[in-house]
Amino acid sequence: MTDAPAKPVLDTVSNAEATPERELPWAELGLKPDEFAKIVEILGRRPTGAELAMYSVMWSEHCSYKSSKVHLKKFGELPQETPLGKTLAGIGENAGVIDIGQGYAVTFKVESHNHPSYVEPYQGAATGVGGIVRDILAMGARPVAVMDPLRFGPLNAPDTARVLPGIVAGVGGYGNCLGLPNIGGEVMFDETYLGNPLVNALCVGVLRHEDLHLAHASGVGNHVVLYGARTGGDGIGGVSVLASETFDADGPAKRPSVQVGDPFMEKLLIECTLELFQAGVVAGIQDLGGAGLSCATSELASAGDGGMHVELDTVPLRDSSLSPEEILMSESQERMMAVVEPQHLDGFMAIAEKWDVEAVVVGQVTDTGRLVIDWHGDTVVDVPPRSVAHDGPTYERPYARPIWQDMLQSKGAEQLPRPTTGEQILEQLLRIVASPNIADKSWVTDQYDRYVQGNTVTSQPDDAGVVRIDDETNLGVAVSTDCNGRFAKLDPYAGAQLALAESFRNISVAGALPLAVTDCLNFGSPEDPEVMWQFEQATHGLKDACAELGIPVTGGNVSFYNQTGETAILPTPVVGVLGVIDDVTKRVRHGFAAEGEHVLLLGSTEEELSGGTWADVVHGHLGGLPPRVDLPAEQALGALVRDAIAAGVLTSTHDLSDGGLAVALAESTFRHDVGVTVALDDPFLDLFSESTARAIVTVAEADHDAFVALAEKHGVELASIGRTGGTDLVVEGQFSVSVADLKHGWKATLPAVLGHIID
Incomplete structure (x- = not known):
């Protein structure tokens, strides 16, 4: 024995x-x-x-x-104050808390659960949601909504087929069981996330000032x-x-x-x-x-x-x-x-x-x-x-600008071959709209309950998620998360600012006043001086941009070691912005809703293609310098759109970001299957440039002059580019494509690879 x-x-x-x-x-x-x-x-x-x-x-x-x-x-x-008052709790607490008026405060934060979600996709993602919800709860707030910025390897990669369905099911399963609406996020694909998917989870909670813990x-x-x-x-x-x-x-x-x-x-x-x-x-x-x-x-x-x-x-x-x-x-x-x-x-x-x-x-x-x-x-x-x-321990890790950075920036997408005919432009538009990063994400979002609790005002596919806070006054908040890792690879300082600018813009076109920032900074190994240089530049850029915009960073998360062997992910500083909207019933969504309305392009379009969707999808190219950041222009655009929404003169709004005007027009036709005819001075550049501080809006004939006057007051450049109507997307002198055909390609991409959800 x-x-x-x-x-x-x-x-x-x-x-x-x-x-x-x-x-x-x-x-x-x-x-x-x-x-x-x-x-x-x-x-x-x-x-x-x-x-x-x-x-x-x-x-x-x-x-x-x-x-x-x-x-x-x-x-x-950074000053710990927002346009509405002092931050009630900031960096160092479980989550940031900000005053939104009427005695209400909102707490929000985003964190990562990347590595556990690679090892065990369902539970890794589910417990990521659970953890961020408890952070919000610990502040004394009732959680009211979640969001999920996600990034995967190539859509057709075998390991993406392993991790993506489980991660999406974990996010949806946990959030749905809690009865929390999922009001936004991102689903992006890139080779560098193969073996290192990013699962970032954000939660928003509401409390009265006196309930803060x-x-x-x-x-x-x-x-x-x-x-x-x-x-x-x-x-x-x-x-x-x-x-x-x-x-x-x-x-x-x-x-x-x-x-x-x-x-x-x-x-x-x-x-x-x-x-x-x-x-x-x-x-x-x-x-x-x-x-x-x-x-x-x-x-x-x-x-x-x-x-x-x-x-x-x-x-x-x-x-x-x-x-x-x-x-x-x-x-x-x-x-x-x-x-x-x-x-x-x-x-x-x-x-x-x-x-x-x-x-x-x-x-x-x-x-x-x-x-x-x-x-x-x-x-x-x-x-x-x-x-x-x-x-x-506190480490001042060595950091050094990569020796390849100059070479990367010297190869701008502006030098790539461009389409010379309307037929070629259309062929490229069809490819872009059906590409995984632009294509319809409803295969994912349909697994989330977006309207539970009855206070969701907007969610995917709108530019920002909006939830009602007070039933009597219709006070609400808008939240958006964004990041283009390709921009951050080209210039991490500008890339972080561009992530902030896009999220800020999404809040603005929803009609909300941006108040505060949370971030989830996803990078490779800190033991690599080149990665640490990217991180230092990104944090520096984000801090400088927040200072210029006058909004605080209230908290967030850093996720390092996102790499397999020597292969690091694209630097991915995800930035979340929260804003307040006084009356959610006045919100305006994206999507052309009626015939004969003016389509107006707000902001200035420059020759800025590097790091953008056209270069990536059409040429598989990454190089050059990302679009120029113009924060005063972002502020002016936001102020214009908020004033116009408050005045009731806008019928739709949509920011311009990934894919530029081409994608914004296409997505706007998809919402209600209403077509559009536009006339463009430089069809290729106008369609595919990704210059910042831009949006498209629609106005009825009776409100056109009033809106033009409002744009002049705010100093925002405006171009009347066309009218809504019909069943086609038409670029005069170039091409015409039926909305139905364009939409079919947009909707088919994810189900073709991932299959259909079985109820």
């Missing part, structure tokens, strides 16, 4: 002091030699296994921002309560480790188990938490996302009175065999941690029981300045909490 293996001896603090020679697996947990040495210096001894687990996940790239925080500091230099543990003797789902072995290390190293097919890869989501538990958690807030029984709160209990305990303690004592063996488990290290590293979903004053504990527990949410007191707030964690009476963690949560 063979004896059972001996149970490992618990590595306590006293044991760590007595056995300094014991070797620990710090390298396997992703720590560098100097980082481990720093931990020993902080503690004055070697760490215990549990302490090592905490430091390893909290000092990971994903949690500590150790390669990016020296560059992110510049966002804190922050993450801190204050009040000596207050209870620390863990509530929600039980802690399991899923997601041990999870995104905190997985997103902190490059995937490499030729070497060992860190691929810990991906978190498993339960949206029905999250729905109970949302309603329970909102009632806890309403009852006034919560003094501080933190969601459990990346790094799990390691994050929640250390961040709450370091942001409060500085001390916390936790009895780890009281944590409810799904797997009783979990070690203290595994419990601290687990990223099991649907969990929250609250700080509760003793007199409110019974009320807290009663509300949790009402919602069938398990809640357990796991510790108390102290004034020791230490985070102490015991396991069955033995101390396994005794650390300064700030050293775990906030004082991790």
